[in-house]
Amino acid sequence: MLLAFDVGNTNIVLGAYKGKKLLNSWRFATDKSKSSDEYGMLIHQLFEYEGLCIKDVEDVIISSVVPPIMYTLEHTSFKYFNKEAIVIGPGIKTGMNIKYDNPKQVGADRIVNAVAAYEKYGGPLVIVDFGTATTFCAISKKGEYLGGTIAPGIKISSEALFHHAAKLPRVELVKPGKVICKNTVNSMQSGMIYGYVGLVDYIVHRMKEELGCPNTKVIATGGLAGLIMSEAQTIDEIDKLLTLEGLRIIYDRNKA
Numbered sequence: 001m002l003l004a005f006d007v008g009n010t011n012i013v014l015g016a017y018k019g020k021k022l023l024n025s026w027r028f029a030t031d032k033s034k035s036s037d038e039y040g041m042l043i044h045q046l047f048e049y050e051g052l053c054i055k056d057v058e059d060v061i062i063s064s065v066v067p068p069i070m071y072t073l074e075h076t077s078f079k080y081f082n083k084e085a086i087v088i089g090p091g092i093k094t095g096m097n098i099k100y101d102n103p104k105q106v107g108a109d110r111i112v113n114a115v116a117a118y119e120k121y122g123g124p125l126v127i128v129d130f131g132t133a134t135t136f137c138a139i140s141k142k143g144e145y146l147g148g149t150i151a152p153g154i155k156i157s158s159e160a161l162f163h164h165a166a167k168l169p170r171v172e173l174v175k176p177g178k179v180i181c182k183n184t185v186n187s188m189q190s191g192m193i194y195g196y197v198g199l200v201d202y203i204v205h206r207m208k209e210e211l212g213c214p215n216t217k218v219i220a221t222g223g224l225a226g227l228i229m230s231e232a233q234t235i236d237e238i239d240k241l242l243t244l245e246g247l248r249i250i251y252d253r254n255k256a
């Protein structure tokens, strides 16, 4: 069994694979104050609950954009699974040519998403990941990682609005139905959701222009993808498990 960790700034998504088959996946908070034993026990309990056996874990692979938590997770891997974790970074074959000024700068999650999406859908492609930040990545027809855009995430944007304006409350991220709203809560929801839909459609539109291909496939992933997908016109498909799938593919490429 392969244990795959996708460590984002808000959540860790954990997947257990038997070969190509995802047996189970879990989502828990990225908590830098948790110890390696706490993570070990958490995973132990999740496994027990699903009737899985810790001893069946043959390898651990981690993609992370949160460097301060890595010592803890690598230690968890060593202590509870007896494995040195494979960490996405220098020395790991991804099979993707990274056309960033400094390839080491690209978030590991973005590369892992790109690998999975290219394998699954072919190029050219745009991938939109609605996480703590919203990232847009462009992949060429030949499968090169061309770069992209980083925008503030929906949840942190709405938190900023609440924190910086005395009369604005914290609101639930749901569609208010109309753009012309008649109360504070709905007005904020309109600004967040419809404003964000505009951001997404505009960036994707510009990316397709720069790629020179109007038929570019657009795949969305991340915790908040569903909310925007229902309204945005440029997103073709949601693929919630893209990052885990990318980790499984990269694992197979490095084992072969």
Ligand SMILES: Nc1ncnc2c1ncn2[C@@H]1O[C@H](COP(=O)(O)OP(=O)(O)O)[C@@H](O)[C@H]1O
Pocket: 007, 008, 009, 010, 011, 012, 030, 130, 131, 132, 133, 155, 156, 222, 223, 224
């Ligand atoms: N299933 C969900 N439904 C609603 N909101 C979610 C869900 N999963 C995650 N979120 C929220 O979406 C945001 C991004 O989550 P996530 O994709 O896990 O981010 P990251 O990859 O940066 O850790 C967070 O603010 C989180 O609270």
Ligand SMILES: CC(C)(COP(=O)(O)O)[C@@H](O)C(=O)NCCC(=O)O
Pocket: 007, 008, 009, 010, 065, 105, 106, 107, 108, 109, 110, 130, 131, 132, 133, 134, 135, 150, 153
């Ligand atoms: C842009 C990100 C913060 C997104 O992270 P997430 O929202 O998934 O937590 C992450 O991919 C990152 O730290 N990237 C490094 C900078 C770059 O990709 O150029």
Ligand SMILES: [K+]
Pocket: 007, 008, 109, 129, 131, 222, 243
């Ligand atoms: K992510």
